[in-house]
Amino acid sequence: MVATVLKLRYRVLGNTLARRPWQLVGFILGSLWGLGILGGLVVGFVALSVFENLEAATVVAVLGGSLLILGWLVGPIIIAGLDSTVDAVRLAPFPLTRRQVMLALAGAGLTGIPGIVTTVAALATLIVWVRWPVAAIVAVPTVLLGVLTCVLASRLMGELSGGMGGRRSREIIGTVVLVVLIMTGPILTGIAALLDQAGGDLWTRLQQAAGILAWTPLGAAWSVAPSAAAGQWLPALASTVIAIVTVVVLWIVWDRVIETAVSSPRQRATRTVAAGKLGLFGVMPTGGVGATWARSLSGWLRDPRYLRQLIVIPLFPVLFAFTGGTDGFMFLISPVLAALVMAAVGYADVSFDGTAFGTTLATGISGRADRLGRLLGAACVGVPLIGLIAVATAVVSGDAAHLPAVLGAALGVLLAGYGACAVSSALIVTPVPAPGDSPFKSTPGQNSIMGLLVFVVWAAVIALSLPAVVPAVVNAVTGDAMWGWIALAAGVVFGAVVAIVGVLVGGRTIERTGPDLLVRIKSFPT
Template sequence: MVAAVLRLRYRLLGNTLARSPWQLVGFVFGILGAVWVLGAVIAGLVAASILQGLDTARGIAVVGGSALLLGWALGPVLVAGADATVDAERLAPLPISSRQIMVALTGTGLTGIPGIATCIAALSSVVLWIRWPVAAIVAVPMAVIAVLTCVLVSRLVTTLSSGLSGRRRGREIVGTVVLGLVIMTGPITTGILSLLDAAGDLPTQLGTAGTVLGWTPIGAAWAVAGDVAAGSWLPALFKVVIAVGTLAALWFGWARALHASTGTRPVQTTKAVKAGTLGLFGVLPTGGVGATWARSLTGWLRDPRYLRQLIFVPLFPALFAFTGGVDGGGFGASAIIVAMTLAIAGYADVSYDGTAFAAVLSSGITGRVDRWGRVLGAASVGVPAVIVVAVVVAAVGGGWDHLPAVLGGALGLLLVGYGVSAVSSALIVVPVPRAGDSPFKTVPGQTFASGMLVFAVLGASLVLGAPALILAVVATATASASLGVVALVTGVVVGAGVIVAGVFIGGRILDRTGPSLLQRIKAFPI
């Protein structure tokens, strides 16, 4: 069964690459990147095994292995997305048991580019112990356990983020929890680094970190060989128990999560509301612009696919505060970074409508009306968020003198981005997770070219927002309050002008391309 699933996976991959040259380019870049990283890792391990002592080797193995495990836990979900080529939902209808599905998915995880690279890197870590033959022998099975742990934790996180108990609300809750964990990653990492800084030089830091992480589930498997090399057999035995227990717990947890997500029928959740309650549709103005505004704002406030964009609002200020302090330039410019992120969030906004975009086309509203509604919906969330970040940062960092300049650069970039997105979303549709799916899920049909389009939209936004950004930088550097006000006025005026032009151009384009956009959306793989 595992062999059949692997053949199916690689046949699908081959057909996809043959059909999409740009996806083939992205695949080649992925392989080259993995080879480069592997070369650097292996060279570093060889150098460490020759030049460093036992304590440093133990620290390198445990810290590096722990970082690898965390990368497997967060990377596939937050960076690349959950691989939907061969997943549990597609295998569930087949006459195979949950255990066979788990074994097959583990096999696909091990045989992908990340899995192969991890296997090679883990086995290469054996060279750290070449001066201690017994430890080198022990390192081989522990490397196998460590790699399996990486794959299982990835599958567990993917399953949890993709579905819980078959309920859409459960999937949204899990996605929100994952987002919250990401927000805390920066402060936690900075706190660990601060503790290491107090420990002394690099070898001492690695030794301290390795000692602590070696007794945790994320580093125990990598610490066994070091304990064997040091002659600490009893701690090594305890860490073997921790590593094996972690692997068993992950397998059991994954089995439960898999049963909850695929063994339970999807439940249609309903909410009783008072008769005549229209939500935002009853609050905002009537007409095409008002209805589109209400629908767009509802998505921004309730749809996890939009909500995940808002994670950057508290994330960037927190990261800059913990890494550079509240007096650093990064913290002071947090509002501009947040604006840059939110400005391009809707570059392919029509994609999130899915086939429901047919209702927009059949409603008879013009493209210009649709553009205005979507811009107002995004701005109702983005503009207040940027202003709040700028004011809070100024209050915490004592940068009230720079507030007009920061607001000018941030609002100018945000408004310009809305104008650019009004045009780009009338031209671009990309495969996105369906409503109710995990917002991190990667869907078939995404290509290297579609991934690069966001950078083109960002580049256009930066170019059009350059006047306000340049004035903001100069005003901050010269501590000129009057120039800061000029930057603020320039940002708002230029941004408003770009929005008007973007709505006009994007509306005319949408009137012409609307049916073709719907056709392309329907052609996306499910």
């Protein structure tokens, strides 16, 4: 039965490639890319075996294997949804046991291009251990354990991020990985600093890292052969146990995830709410402005596409603190840069409504009320967040004298951005991810021209915020406190004026363009 599923999977793949020439080209290029990687690895392994350096072989095997498993683990999140030909939900209606389903999915992972390349590359490491025959014999089952770990980890993570664990799990996993990727630089900097404190050159640090990873699920399977080559049988046995336990735990967890996915609906169709509980709609004022305000604020507080922005924005000071220190200029102005990024989040705000924007048009709400409600919803979150970041950076850096200038410039940029977005979102719609999609998933219909529109909006925001930014720059150059207070006043007053003008202009614009925006949204591929 498992073999039948695999045959069907590759028949579907063959038919798809036959009907879509460009996919066939991509498949061929991917195959050639994989062969190129294999060729390079084999040459490297042969060179490594010639030198007969056990320390170098150990570092390469453990670090390379650990990175390989990590790549398989993160890959399904970054490219979620690219290969859904066979999954547990699709196989659920067929007379297959859960074990057969899991074997079929694992087999599909092993027999794809990444699986074949990984398996051949792992077995090619035997070239490194030919000078230590016992290690070469031990390496055969252990590197296959490593390959199996890659496939099981990939399948488990892919199913959690692609829908098997429910929308919330996909959102949490995608957001966590997004934050980790953003913080990769600071994390690596911190690790390098710790290793630097331990002393030694780069090679010593790599050896230390390999020594640590050998006792983790990432590097255990790849460290067995080096330990055997060195005659260290007790560490080799311990690493083997860790590798086996890792595979067993992954299999058990994957089994539970599949059981949950195929025996329960992906998401609840209805939600029970106590009578009279209207949430923010019961708190905000009545009328078009209040209703739009409540809906917009609910989106900022609950929609993962907005929440990811709120999580990323506070990371700006952290990034600059790692790269330039808390006394650096970039750390000082990080609230302004965070405000610039946040100001453009809503540049195509209507796109996030999707076809539900039609209900907004059907209510007959005025364009001015729609623009003002959306602005108030964004400001309820953005203004306090940017203000908090500005105060926190001033306190951490110990430079409270520049706080008025930084806060004024940041608020000026943010409010100018709200005004610019009130107009731009009445003109621009662009394909956006669905609420439960991975943040790394490519959006059908998106193109480079649409992606460049955000830079046009940023240019407009920078130009409109100059009355607040220029005094802040003068304050930074001269140190005159008066310019800082001028920047604060200009940021609040002139920024509010820009925001109001944006609401008025955007309101008139969307009353004219609203139906056309809805037609364009409906035309986007899904």
